[in-house]
Amino acid sequence: MALRLLKITLVTLLVFLLAAALWIGTAGKDLFRTATGSVSRSLCAAAFVSRVDPQRTFAEEQLPLMRSIGWAIHYEVDRARREVRTSVFGDFTARAVYRDGLGCLLVHGGGAVPEPAGFEPAPIASPWPAAVLEPADPAIRRALDRAFAEPDPAHPRLTKAVVVLHDGKLIAERYAAGYGPDTPIYAHSLTKSVVSALIGILVRQGKLRLDQPAPIAAWRSPADPHHAVTVDQLLRMDSGLPFDETDGALSPMTRMLFLERDMAGYAARTPLAHPPGTAWGYSNLGYVLLSRLIRDAAGGSAVDAGRLVRRELFAPLGMRSAVIETDATGTPVGSSNVYASARDFARFGQLYLDDGVVDGRRLLPEGWVAYSHSQTLKTGYGAGFWTNLVSEGSVPVWNAPWGMPRLPKDMYYARGALGQYVVIVPSERLVVVRMGISIDYGTGTEDLVAAIIAALHRRPAS
Template sequence: MPSMPALLGLLALLSLAGCAGSGPYQALQVASGLSSQLVCIDTLQSGLPLARSLQQRVLSPGAMHLVGPVLDVQVDVAQRRVRSSLAGLLVSQATLRDGMGCLLQWPGDPAPHTPGLPPLADGQLPDLPSIAGPAVVAPATPALRQALARGFDEGGARPPALNTLAVVVLQHGRVLGEQYAPGVGPATPLLGFSMSKSLTHALAGMLVQQGRLQPDAALPFKAWQTPGDARASITLAQLMRQTSGLALRQDNSGTDPNSRMLFIEHDKAGWALQQPLHKPPGQAWAYTDGHFVLAGRLLRDAAGDSPQALRDLAQRALLGPLGMQGTTLTLDATGTPQAASMFVAPARDWARLGQLYLNDGLAGGRRLLPAGWAHRAATPTLDTGYGEGWWTNARGGERMAAWDLPWGLASAPRDAFFARGFMGQYTVVVPSRGVVIVRMGISSLRGDAIEAVNQLVGEVLAALPE
């Protein structure tokens, strides 16, 4: 039961907000919806304790701690459901569905496109050679053991801020060492946040390889086909390079358009399609999840315009051949992949994705992605350190002015490129060393813990043979 001052404060804020859609009211809606979806993933998919999910995942970022006194989150394991509310108001719900991940819903939302997907057919053997056996792989050398241990070392911080969950190190396609937090292991699916964008790039490459998509062709969205609509020239490559020019501002304040799209809107891609241009396509870089929400709709449509068609195709042509058996492509209520931030996979599956890019799209001699697709991912966009769905290391530790954070990893070679997700999710590919490093956690350190991860990557590379 919330305290009376906290309850009165929330009611006053709702009163000031006046109506749904205004800034403070939207921020409170986002807080409820975010809580439901993230706790659903953490507790029902990853098996993490509710207290850990609330304290580290939900209440630590930004101003979320302000709603702590009035936030109520209930987990119903039997019904596979999480409900969140703020002082009994703004009730949201997330439900874990078979093969589709956690679906966030609000009262009055239309019924979902489908309640779940049938189990995948058994028997598909991976083309990518096994990266490890089922047991945790002990670090191959004392130096690597020390490097991994330091990746979990909080340095006495209380409360802990690094909160590393998993580190996996591959070299030449085999795990040389890995370490996990208590309760986490090689098969534990973990939220990738924006590493989902890099997996989306692979899914797009799969469809390009099959001739179903052209990355540099104008997008066929009907909403943009009115004569004179400049959005009709936007390409898939511009979405994945974050240069569409669409007005999809993201600052993660809860009041921004991107937050509304992710945690309030029923049809996320449909909402993004309605947004106007802010700048001409291709001329400016602006990071936003909205680009990959739209890419997710394009993938669904190209695969057969149904969630099952996309899931089955992805399994046959990408996930299955890689051995990514623990990966869930989370879908929204319309059956569209939440391709910007909500894909869930074990650390080893993220490592398998990195190995595919290290191999330029080949798995066991079979081409899953077009030749040069990894080069596209690692080629910088305009004057940034961002590539196509992946971050590049072309600018190393040089700091970006807008965020006052490093573009890349100063401790890694310049040929490295990496998937990067909120709260410290990283899949680092180092072609010159034949290395893939995955780090996952629930970090409250600024900038997705990039400076701590930079240190980890440097120490791991120093511990590996050339």
């Protein structure tokens, strides 16, 4: 009996090991490569773009999302080479390399790193003093106190920065330890709003039209179902591309970001889930395709794109800490990979509050700001910004509210994963930026903005 039981145990173990080996060789391989790619890119940016502690970033941003394999992940920050290498179970190695002016690049396999030859971005002057401006109003100070508090330690907010502009003036800011006015922070999908602005600039220059079929090389044939997709539909996320950011570790978004050398090429090959213009679906793929249009209009390389972005947007706004990363083909990762300080994003928000004009110079076409937060289908999304127009229902798949019901209806906002917000309230002449690493929902951003508005209403008129 004991011998028979031993044989059954050994056979069961063998079957388990064979199944595990098969899984690791197929779906598991992509899962592990995604994990190591995410860690390498994140920690490279922490060390060489944001210049914050990569070990702390791993603990706050990466480990909570992959606790089941966290013990098997090993990473090495090589400051001499300015790169990070990560492996899991000693295999599935990923490498991210820092390049001046272009941030970090995730390198696939043993491929060479495209060098940003001759790209030496000129410093951008800041219109604000270097010192942190503590709010004079006690009510606003209390609002910031609450924004940085941790009411539930089991679900930390990890607020890193808050900046408040009123009437175009900096009236309050605060930063977590290790962060400051010039710390570039991972913006996640705030990047999409930046890409929307860049598309607007190309429209103003006559290089693109909203109603034209998107000039994607792979979609040239009229027989291709993608051929009819317009620039407007890519901006509005009703192009027909699938909702690509789901809860699973492997989604079209994660495959594109961590497994593909040519992200726009992957996005262009993705089949449509709906006829263009008929259904809304959150689309990282669509915004990388828009980024390909920006790269092509700039000249075709990462350096060309970097120069265009700095010349046409970052420098005029004084976004001195901002950088947008690219894939290996030079396409900006316009779904997610801008790094910029909270002050930078406050100036970006002010551009929209001022109808696309800065220092008397029109950056965005007339009407572009209104277009950006006009409603798409019956959703709470516009064309690069979220709106406060829908108070019922929720975002499909995510089951998250469309807007912030306690705030004025004319409010609109840029939003990124882990609690990145640029909230613009035209009726209050207000911009509030909140950035952090909030793995769980519940950043308190709506409460923060509501408290600031209440405080402003209590202030005597000047």
